[in-house]
Amino acid sequence: MTEGCLELNYDIPANDFLHAGEASSSVKKMLNQLGVDPDKVKKTAISMYEAEINAVIHADGGAAHIEIWKDKVVIKICDKGPGIPNVELAMQEGYTTAPDHVRDMGFGAGMGLPNMKRYADSLDIDTAVGKGTTVTITVFLK
Amino acid sequence: MGTYFHSVTLDEEKCRGCTNCIKRCPTEAIRVRKSKARIINERCIDCGECIRVCPYHAKKAITDSFDMVNTFKYKVVIPAPSLYGQFKSVFSRNHILTALKMLGFDEVYEVAQAAEIVSKATKKFINKEGQKFPLISSACPAVVRLIQVRFPNLIDNILKFESPMEVAAKIARDKVMKKENLTKDEIGVFFITPCAAKMTSVKAPYERESSSVSGVISIKDVYLGVLNNLMRQKSCEDLIGAGYEGIRWANSGGESLALGTDSFLAVDGIHEVITILEEVENDRLEDVMFIEALACKGGCLGGPLTIENSYVAKTRLKKHIDEAKEKAIASSDHDDENDNIDWTGKVQYKPVLKLDDDIEKAIKKMEILQNIENELPGLDCGACGAPSCRALAEDIVRGNANETDCLFKLRDRVRELAIQMMELEAIMPPVMDKGSGGKGEK
Structure with a gap:
């Protein structure tokens, strides 16, 4: 465990739309308890939710790794x-x-x-066709 | 108000310290300590869920006693529309209002009539340009307080209009002041309430400095009196003022129906309300302009201080609605002078669930909390007095509980000790050791 940082790990189940979003809602609850500004909580929760759902829809689930620092939240899905x-195309609104x-x-x-781009302060997409995707979302708390 | 006033309180004698209320409380505001269910004041939103679920009737709502009515020179009663659903359909609304008046009031003014004013203002507001949607109704005070503690991002979405109760109290008092030439303090305005949350709204309002309502009496407390009067009464006065749009507010969805739009969502029952508010907070609700969220199942008709089952009451209320429809009274006429019903106070976020003011300390605590939770059995049995294992872990981190409050943890510890004792018991100091018979010594 890194000093000063809270690490959380969640499994994102495949094809489970009923429970999709549980990880982001649990992170949201925790951020509220940590006293994070409501506005930042919202940014984090929505961008993480979108990434989580994407993993469910397109990739048979995956894993979420979250780091909460005093000045930022980093979410890796x-x-x-x-x-x-084609990432550029995928970033267009309505393209699906x-x-x-x-x-x-x-x-x-x-x-x-x-939506992820809209709510995240920084968004990094590392993807390889046939291998998988890692989305890294950062939201700054200060 | 610096301290917390709550209508919902505990009847110490009746409480057996069971786990029914702690597990149903939407803000995890109850803990059992010394066999009694204690309410954590800053968390309680007065939704009344605990009153409903307590099998021993140990959770109660404090409302004003009827004696208070007689301390005023002029007495006005303003009944919630849910009152009409409590009596058999043979009694008309005028019968019910007359019977209520006969309890000792000089004047009756229907809250349903004021509800129409709120509806009118809401309609206007919704159609203004550049509005942020969805708007969330503030009709249910428990929902507003829920938003304050759990959904800070939605505070801006709350429709900041006075409640029908407040509007009614103000109009009724102003009317009497003019008509009877009385001062403000000589007139007592009494709200007949289906719930505890309204009582709290009067004693500790969040939207204004002080309430216009003088006292709050529960439907339960006037029920018998009204029923007796109904049985005896031969004729009735013409007291109705509201149309069906106002009466309908007692139902879940009633407030929405008056708005003239289909893009509304009506949700009732506090746990369902939470689910919907989560959706709104996560930007997942599309095309909804208005959300009517009511803490009680079935809306105000399901209030914890009502008498009749909410489904029965709904059928009965429907008759009153139909009656008003037959007379083609949608809503009553209102003077435009009552148009300004904006809140004068500000509703703020109450971060009562926060672990620490310092985020670094909070992160540390959260880490410990996670570890503690992982060690707990995860049965959420409630035997420790907290609603779930996670809630116990939170309480431990906050310094309000110990790990051994968990029966399973306690048993583990006892077992460890027992094993240690057995081990110690087996060890015999040499001076006492007779078993070997003092070998080699004669």
């Missing part, structure tokens, strides 16, 4: 999914590759990455 062939049955449930509207 890793999956072993298909990867994103989600299958119909997912869209029918109200997910996969092509707002995931754009």
Whole structure:
């Protein structure tokens, strides 16, 4: 355990839309308890939720690793999914590759990455086609 | 108000220290200590959930006693529309209002009538340009207080209009002051309430300096009196002022229906309300302009201080609504002078769940908390007095509990000790050791 930093790990279950978002809502609860400014809590919760859902929709789940520092929150969501062939395209609002049955449930509207970008202070996408994607979201608390 | 006033309190004698209330409290505000369920004041939002679930009726709501009515020269009663659902359908709204008045009031003014004023203002407000949606109704004070402690991001979404109760109290008092030429203090305005949260709103309002309501009496407390009067009464006065739009507020969804838009969401029951507010906070609700969130299942008709089952009450209320519809009274006429119903006070975030003011210390505490939680059995049995293992871990970190409060942990410790004792017991000091028969010594 790194000094001054709280590390959390969550599994993101595959194809489980009912429980998708549990990790981000548990992180949200903790940030509130830590006394983090409500506005920053919201930024963190929404961007993490989008990343979490993306892992469920596109990559058979994955893992979330969260570091909470006094001045920032770093969220890493890793999956072993298909990867994103064209990140620039994926960043466009409304662009989606989600299958119909997912869209029918109200997910996969092509707002995931754009929302992440909107709410995160920094967003890093490390992806390789056929290998997987790691999204790193940073929200500064100060 | 510096201290916390709460209507919801504990009847020490009746409380058996069971786990029913601690487990249902939406803000984890109750702990059992010394066999009694103590309420953590700063966390309680007066939703009344504990009153409803306590099998021993040990949780109660403090409301004003009827004797208070007689301390005023002129007495006005303002009943919540949920009152109409409490009596058999044969009694008309005028019958009920007359019977209520006969208890010793000089004047009746329906809160439902004031609800129409709030509806009108809300309608106007919703259609203003550049509005931030969704707007969240402030009709249920328990929901507003829930937002204050759990959903700070949604404070801006609250519709900051006076409650129908406050509007009614103000209008009724002003009217009487003019008509009877009385001073403000000579007039007592009494609200007949279905819930505890309203009582707290009067004694410790969050949206204004002080309430216009003089006293709050529960539906439960007037029920028998009104029923007796209903049985005896032959004729009734014409006292109704509200149309169906106002009466409908007692139902979940009633407030929304008056707004003339389909993009509303009505949710009732405090735990369901939390789920919806989570959705809103995470920006996941689309195309909803207005959210009507009520802490009680079935809306105010399901209030903990009502008599009738909320489903029965709903059917009964429907008759009153239909009656008003037949007469084609949607809402009553209102003077525009009552148009300004904005809050004068400011509702702020109450970070009561925070572990520490210093974030570094808070992070440290959270780390310890996580470790403690991992060691606890995870049964959430409540036998320690906290609602869940995680809540116990929180209490330990805050210094309000010990690990051995957990029965399983305690048993582990006892077992360890027992093993140690057995081990010690087996050791025999040489001077006392007779077993070997003093070998080699004669």
